[in-house]
Amino acid sequence: MTEIQKQRFGVLTKKGQIEVHERPLPKLGDYDILIKHEACNICTTDYTQYLGLREHQGYPMAGGHEDSGFIVEVGEKVNGFSVGDHVALGCPSCGYCDECxxxxxxxxxxNDMTVHTTEDGYHGTFGFSDYVVMPARRVVKISKHLPAGEGGFLEPLATVSKGIKIMDTKPGDTVVVIGAGTMGMLNALALRAKAIRVIITEFMPNKIENARKEGLEVIDCNVSDPVEEVKKLTDGEGADAVYVCVGNTVANNQAVEMLKKYYGKILLFAASYPEPKFEISSNVIHYRHIQIFGTTGADLVDFIDSAKLLNSGQVKVTSLLEKKYFDLDHIKDAFEEATVPGNYRVTVRMNDL
Ligand SMILES: [Zn+2]
Ligand SMILES: [Zn+2]
Structure with missing residues (x-):
């Protein structure tokens, strides 16, 4: 039996306010796993709530869902996991509802975060906590060699894997990714790992530089018109698909122009607040057989696929993490850092391991 009795965790108590609270550690059930968190990255969902731009999840929000750590104890009926395994978390799910x-x-x-509340009144999945008890069905093994912060990419990369499946993008296809932020880059790297040609567009200088360092074909939107450039790079044909990884009306509209004449596909990967628009004539969709998809989140199968990409090194996320770490007591500074435009993922270190 574990000696650990309490969990300390970051919690958003209202717009612009994040505190560290403490509560008794939930009891380890037969099918549960106790994890000592190493790190949790701050997702856009987390900091847009902090900024008050999207508060649908409610308060107090004990959020954080890009967490990883090591197993400290396994429930009596859990098979296949051992103390010391490096793990990250899949989506919460009951396993018996129709969707599951x-x-x-x-x-x-x-498991809707807007309604799910613990007995003592918290929303969220306690990603920003030092210790956490999780049902084994959520726990996914990751490589011991993944450094703190990189394991936290299990979740965002799972959402990317899901999108690629929905789009049915094939090796040899040419895809334009709009936006070289964390999610744009993650899409680009995962597509490239599947032998897909990727052209990425961006206007922020540090992101352009990073995308080039990663060896991607980059269109600098400050220098050339991205639609014209895509046409040039594809011998006038246009792309098989465009993944829009920024929530932006201009980007949405550009996507249509970048597509090949017939049977092009668009993936609307990003949300943004205030809400962007998508201005397209239905005749254009009709005559050109354009297919438009949306995606958000991921299912358990996508987390398994994501773990394979991370563990094998087929997708390396090192350049998508800010180098500076914050500990749990400085979580407010970490959230401030995460809101800086142009920054990649910011990591909160829960324990030194
Ligand atoms: Zn996320
Ligand atoms: Zn369910």
Whole structure:
């Protein structure tokens, strides 16, 4: 039996306010796993709530879902996991609702963060905590060699894997990714790992530089018109698909112009607040057979796929992390850092391991 009795965790108590609270550690059930968190990255969802731009999840929000750590104890009936395993978390899901049974755990009817509350009144999944008790069905093994922060990419990379599946993008296809932020880059790297030609567009100088360092074909939107440039790079044909990884009306509209004449596909990967628009004539969709998809979140199968990409090194995320770490007591500074435009993922270190 573990000696650990309490968990300390970061919690958003209102717009612009994040505190460190303490509560008794939930009891380890037969099918649960106790994890000592190493790190949790701050997702856009986390800091847009902090900024008050999207507060639908409610308060007090004990958020953080890009967390990873090491197993300290396993429940009596859990098979296949051992103390010391390096793990990250899949989506919360009940396993028995209709959505779960269809394999759409990301849309589990009983794990909506806006309604899910602990007995002592918290929302969220306690990613920003030193220790956490999780049902084994959520826990995914990751390589011991992944440094702190990189394991936290299990979740965002799972959402990317899901999007690529929805789009049915094939080796040899040419894809334009709009935006070289964390999620744009993650899409680009995962697509490239599947032998897909990727052209990425960006206007922020540090992101352009990083994308070039990663060896990607980059269109600098300060220098050339991205639509014209895509046409040039594809011998006038246009792209098979455009993944829009920024929430922006201009980008949405550009995507249509960048596509090949017939059967092009668009993936609307990003949300943004205030809400962007998508201005397109339905005749254009009709005559050109354009297919438009949306995606958000991920299902358990996508987390397994994501773990394979991370563990094998097929997708390396080192350049998508800010180098500076923050500990739990400085979580407010970490959130401030995460809101700086142009920054990649910011990591909160929960324990020194
Ligand atoms: Zn996230
Ligand atoms: Zn469910």
């Amino acid at each position: 049974k269809k394999g759409r755990e990301g849309f589990c009817k009983y």
